[in-house]
Amino acid sequence: MGDIFSDRISDVPRSFIREILKLTLDKSVISFAGGLPNRDLFPVQEIKDATDRLLEEAGKDILQYSASEGYLGLREWIADRYRSKNLIVHPDNILITNGSQQGMDLLGKTLLNDNDDIIIEEPGYLGAIQAFSLYRSSFHPVPVSEEGIDLDAFHNTVTRHSIKLFYCVPNFQNPSGISYSEGNRQTIALMLKGRRTILMEDDPYGELRFLGKEKSSFYQLMPEYTLLLGSFSKIVAPSFRIGWIVAHDKIMEKLVIAKQASDLHTNYFCQRIIHRYLRDNDIDKHIRKIREAYGRQRDAMVTAIQEYFPAEVLSTHPEGGMFLWITLPKGLSAMTVFTAAITQKVAFVPGDPFYVNKNDVNTLRLNYSSVDEETIRTGIQRLGNVLKSLIIKK
Amino acid sequence: MGDIFSDRISDVPRSFIREILKLTLDKSVISFAGGLPNRDLFPVQEIKDATDRLLEEAGKDILQYSASEGYLGLREWIADRYRSKNLIVHPDNILITNGSQQGMDLLGKTLLNDNDDIIIEEPGYLGAIQAFSLYRSSFHPVPVSEEGIDLDAFHNTVTRHSIKLFYCVPNFQNPSGISYSEGNRQTIALMLKGRRTILMEDDPYGELRFLGKEKSSFYQLMPEYTLLLGSFSKIVAPSFRIGWIVAHDKIMEKLVIAKQASDLHTNYFCQRIIHRYLRDNDIDKHIRKIREAYGRQRDAMVTAIQEYFPAEVLSTHPEGGMFLWITLPKGLSAMTVFTAAITQKVAFVPGDPFYVNKNDVNTLRLNYSSVDEETIRTGIQRLGNVLKSLIIKK
Numbered sequence: 001m002g003d004i005f006s007d008r009i010s011d012v013p014r015s016f017i018r019e020i021l022k023l024t025l026d027k028s029v030i031s032f033a034g035g036l037p038n039r040d041l042f043p044v045q046e047i048k049d050a051t052d053r054l055l056e057e058a059g060k061d062i063l064q065y066s067a068s069e070g071y072l073g074l075r076e077w078i079a080d081r082y083r084s085k086n087l088i089v090h091p092d093n094i095l096i097t098n099g100s101q102q103g104m105d106l107l108g109k110t111l112l113n114d115n116d117d118i119i120i121e122e123p124g125y126l127g128a129i130q131a132f133s134l135y136r137s138s139f140h141p142v143p144v145s146e147e148g149i150d151l152d153a154f155h156n157t158v159t160r161h162s163i164k165l166f167y168c169v170p171n172f173q174n175p176s177g178i179s180y181s182e183g184n185r186q187t188i189a190l191m192l193k194g195r196r197t198i199l200m201e202d203d204p205y206g207e208l209r210f211l212g213k214e215k216s217s218f219y220q221l222m223p224e225y226t227l228l229l230g231s232f233s234k235i236v237a238p239s240f241r242i243g244w245i246v247a248h249d250k251i252m253e254k255l256v257i258a259k260q261a262s263d264l265h266t267n268y269f270c271q272r273i274i275h276r277y278l279r280d281n282d283i284d285k286h287i288r289k290i291r292e293a294y295g296r297q298r299d300a301m302v303t304a305i306q307e308y309f310p311a312e313v314l315s316t317h318p319e320g321g322m323f324l325w326i327t328l329p330k331g332l333s334a335m336t337v338f339t340a341a342i343t344q345k346v347a348f349v350p351g352d353p354f355y356v357n358k359n360d361v362n363t364l365r366l367n368y369s370s371v372d373e374e375t376i377r378t379g380i381q382r383l384g385n386v387l388k389s390l391i392i393k394k
Numbered sequence: 395m396g397d398i399f400s401d402r403i404s405d406v407p408r409s410f411i412r413e414i415l416k417l418t419l420d421k422s423v424i425s426f427a428g429g430l431p432n433r434d435l436f437p438v439q440e441i442k443d444a445t446d447r448l449l450e451e452a453g454k455d456i457l458q459y460s461a462s463e464g465y466l467g468l469r470e471w472i473a474d475r476y477r478s479k480n481l482i483v484h485p486d487n488i489l490i491t492n493g494s495q496q497g498m499d500l501l502g503k504t505l506l507n508d509n510d511d512i513i514i515e516e517p518g519y520l521g522a523i524q525a526f527s528l529y530r531s532s533f534h535p536v537p538v539s540e541e542g543i544d545l546d547a548f549h550n551t552v553t554r555h556s557i558k559l560f561y562c563v564p565n566f567q568n569p570s571g572i573s574y575s576e577g578n579r580q581t582i583a584l585m586l587k588g589r590r591t592i593l594m595e596d597d598p599y600g601e602l603r604f605l606g607k608e609k610s611s612f613y614q615l616m617p618e619y620t621l622l623l624g625s626f627s628k629i630v631a632p633s634f635r636i637g638w639i640v641a642h643d644k645i646m647e648k649l650v651i652a653k654q655a656s657d658l659h660t661n662y663f664c665q666r667i668i669h670r671y672l673r674d675n676d677i678d679k680h681i682r683k684i685r686e687a688y689g690r691q692r693d694a695m696v697t698a699i700q701e702y703f704p705a706e707v708l709s710t711h712p713e714g715g716m717f718l719w720i721t722l723p724k725g726l727s728a729m730t731v732f733t734a735a736i737t738q739k740v741a742f743v744p745g746d747p748f749y750v751n752k753n754d755v756n757t758l759r760l761n762y763s764s765v766d767e768e769t770i771r772t773g774i775q776r777l778g779n780v781l782k783s784l785i786i787k788k
Contacts, residue, residue: 004558004592006529009504009648012655018462036459044453051445059438063631065430068412098492098657105656109528110403130655134503135400164398198398237457239662254403261406261524262499263492267661268633 012133016353017126020338024347030379033347035174035322036370037234038297041290043277047237050276058272066268068259070096070244074275078230078244087219089228089246095255096266100204100229100243104131104167107200107227109258110251112137116164119157121149123325123354123363125174125202128167137165139356144176146316148184155191163197170218172205172321175354175365179319182215189221197225204231204243207287209320210295219246227251232274234322235287240270294322300373301366301380308384310391322369325351329391333360337390346382406527410747411520414732418741424773427741429568429716430764431628432691435684437671441631444670452666460662462653464490464638468669472624472638481613483622483640489649490660494598494623494637498525498561501594501621503652504645506531510558513551515543517719517748517757519568519596522561531559533750538570540710542578549585557591564612566599566715569748569759573713576609583615591619598625598637601681603714604689613640621645626668628716629681634664688716694767695760695774702778704785716763719745723785727754731784740776 017033024031054062069075075091082089097103104127112118112135120128122141129139140157143150148170157163166188170180180188192199201218219226231243247255259265298318305315305326314327326348328334334350341347351363368376411427418425448456463469469485476483491497498521506512506529514522516535523533534551537544542564551557560582564574574582586593595612613620625637641649653659692712699709699720708721720742722728728744735741745757762770 004505004590004645005648006503006505006507008507009652012651014651018654039454039458042454042457044449044457047457048446048449048453051449052442055438055442055445059442060433060436063436063438063441063633064433065627065632098661101655102657109400111398111400113400113402127655127658130651134652134655196398233459237663238459239457241657241659241661251398254399257406257408257524258403258528260412261495261521261528262656263496263635264521265635267492267635267664269631269664270661 008134008136011136012130013353017349020347020349023342029342029345029347030371030375030382031347032366032368032371032379033349034367034370036367037238037322038290038293038369041293042237043281043286046277046281047273050280051273054272054276062269062272064268066265068256068265070094070266071268071271071275074271077275077278087217093246093248093252095245095247095252095259096271097243097245097259098241098263098266099233099238100202100231101127101131102262103229103243103245104128105134106245106255106258106262108132108135109262110254111165111198117161118165118167119154119163120167120356121169121173123175123351124167125169126353128202129356132167141356144173144178146178148178148180149188151184151187154188158191158195158197163195165198165200166192167200167202169202170215171203172208172318172323174205174321175323175349175351176325177316177318177321177323178325180215185216185218185221189218192222192225199226200229201226202229204229204234205321207235208291208294208322210291210298211319235283235290236274236277240267240274242266242270242274291320294320294369297368297371297373297376298324300376301368304377304380308381310384310388312391313387322367324366324368326364326366328362328364328387330362332362332390334362334364335360337364337386340386340390341383344382344386346379346386348383402528402530405530406524407747411743414741414743417736423736423739423741424765424769424776425741426760426762426765426773427743428761428764430761431632431716432684432687432763435687436631437675437680440671440675441667444674445667448666448670456663456666458662460659462650462659464488464660465662465665465669468665471669471672481611487640487642487646489639489641489646489653490665491637491639491653492635492657492660493627493632494596494625495521495525496656497623497637497639498522499528500639500649500652500656502526502529503656504648505559505592511555512559512561513548513557514561514750515563515567517569517745519563520747522596523750526561535750538567538572540572542572542574543582545578545581548582552585552589552591557589559592559594560586561594561596563596564609565597566602566712566717568599568715569717569743569745570719571710571712571715571717572719574609579610579612579615583612586616586619593620594623595620596623598623598628599715601629602685602688602716604685604692605713629677629684630668630671634661634668636660636664636668685714688714688763691762691765691767691770692718694770695762698771698774702775704778704782706785707781716761718760718762720758720760722756722758722781724756726756726784728756728758729754731758731780734784735777735780738776738780740773740780742777
């Protein structure tokens with residue numbers, strides 16, 4: 001059973017992060033490597049109440065097979081939520097998926113032919129690189145900064161290539177924590193006007209803003225060509241794997257076929273539990289609690305970085321989400337820092353997996369959402385010492 | 395947004411069954427069209443107990459992200475279950491999937507290139523035809539009968555083509571209810587010896603035998619080239635979407651990458667609930683209850699068919715599972731019967747969607763698992779009247 005594999009599967013990068021996470025199983029290691037929400041904020045009791053009530057009232061229903069589109073009640077809730085943010089979406093244009101990761105897979109299945117040109121962010125979300133690699137995309141990475149996408153590079157790429165798809169995470173991006181400014185979004189929408197590029201707006205962190213003002217969604221700026229991905233993983237519970245795609249009728253029709261072929265439908269039991277939880281509880285109050293906690297954790301990390309990192313080391317200043325991004329002095333490989341850091345019992349993700357075809361980069365990702373403030377301080381101090389010793393050596 | 399779709403998505407047949415199911419929403423229609431387990435047998439109270447205990451003891455854990463391979467405890471349970479049936483499988487060779495439907499998608503992703511030749515059963519499982527269509531397979535349907543696959547046709551196909559994959563449901567097949575005899579399985583294994591064909595053994599119904607003797611699994615007959623798919627949908631609850639793939643180390647490694655790219659991991663909350671349910675309850679006792687009920691429902695249908703159907707109409711005699719298969723006299727289209735039957739408030743699935751490129755076939759599928767015995771009798775009587783009137787007219 002040697003050469004039995006498909007060509008596409010050998011194109012997909014293995015998640016390097018998984019390997020790193022194995023090293024962090026040692027409890028004495030402070031890990032900023034994960035991408036996990038803060039487990040202390042999970043609404044355990046509320047989920048228990050919702051589940052108990054549902055099983056009592058509709059036990060047989062919620063254990064049976066269900067529709068490929070997803071539970072209508074939940075799709076209505078999502079549509080209502082968008083309406084409260086001035087986005088007009090009909091429940092029929094929402095497909096429930098196994099987290100937004102599956103949204104990418106289904107859109108890849110539905111839209112992408114081999115070698116289709118797509119723009120991704122650099123650095124970009126590893127899960128998207130993996131998902132689109134399966135459909136043998138030709139990647140065009142365009143750099144992002146604290147302002148958003150690099151507009152010159154973006155313009156060059158859309159004029160030189162026939163871009164099928166632009167995948168972006170405009171709010172509190174994974175891995176960098178950056179957000180697109182209002183102007184950046186407007187300019188992108190203008191640049192894409194008259195082209196047939198589809199913009200895939202992945203927004204798993206949008207609700208987790210603790211600083212600054214809410215920005216326009218691309219779905220508002222260019223509704224006809226935007227596909228919107230959402231998720232309950234960061235505001236309710238990731239283990240449920242419940243996300244969604246917002247798409248036009250024509251695309252929805254094909255997406256439902258792709259969904260049937262992929263797994264018939266998303267876990268219905270958990271769709272009903274989330275819906276019941278949302279109905280019986282004040283989700284805005286819960287989200288405020290998460291925002292406040294992550295805001296404090298982010299502040300603890302930014303403050304500790306200012307105190308303990310050498311001045312040559314640069315950091316992003318996220319207004320929300322779970323990550324921040326570090327740029328080391330040129331020539332210092334994040335992999336070298338990682339190896340040294342592990343011996344000092346602190347871990348992070350070197351930037352490499354967030355690039356297509358780049359190695360030994362001088363950037364790295366830090367996660368603050370899953371580590372408490374005191375531990376953040378200790379961990380950043382340890383990492384600061386490692387950085388100082390390596391930068392002096394250079 | 396017209397010509398934006400991938401070539402692959404236009405190859406996938408839409409599930410015609412979905413359209414039919416809409417017609418059966420009318421409560422006065424007796425429907426043999428579904429493919430649903432009997433909801434009255436769902437272990438609602440036991441699931442509630444398992445969920446309550448888990449949320450009390452490990453609430454935060456079971457709401458967090460988890461491993462792409464699936465929960466180790468559940469993989470160990472599955473390996474133990476196989477061991478009790480003399481199949482030696484290591485937990486590391488089990489990947490938890492969103493039902494066995496996702497098993498097909500992940501194997502398609504991992505193994506199939508465009509135009510790879512694959513053998514499917516005729517009639518065959520629609521979900522498999524959909525899943526493999528996405529990977530642009532070249533289908534070679536080989537007929538099945540109550541003995542199993544047509545061995546002459548199978549031999550011809552494997553000698554004339556370089557067959558990458560043979561997909562089969564050897565126990566109580568969907569749609570026909572047939573099973574492969576022991577001899578049929580042995581001969582297939584012999585015919586494939588020395589070839590590099592991968593056999594995908596899909597076994598969602600294997601536990602639901604109410605008649606006859608258990609047969610060898612292909613995984614026992616040709617372990618090196620068999621991939622085994624399993625599911626909890628028919629023995630615990632389908633809404634959980636929990637199934638699995640058994641595969642060799644090398645394939646597992648690629649499958650895990652495909653799983654990450656597809657949806658990170660299967661719903662962890664429900665993996666833990668099923669595991670806890672299996673630990674705290676006697677699953678064999680529960681399965682016996684399902685077997686006995688389905689055996690009675692199957693007998694009610696077979697008896698009613700003998701009583702009410704014209705003698706020219708033939709039926710299979712399943713030893714387990716949820717379906718039986720009707721062959722009408724030549725020239726009588728099941729679609730014609732369907733249209734007449736709906737006016738008489740009885741529904742089924744015409745055979746068409748279970749074939750690749752065949753229309754107006756003279757076969758149809760009946761489901762007995764989701765209809766009680768008395769209703770089965772009434773429905774089959776109605777259908778018998780429709781058949782009589784159509785056969786006389788001819």
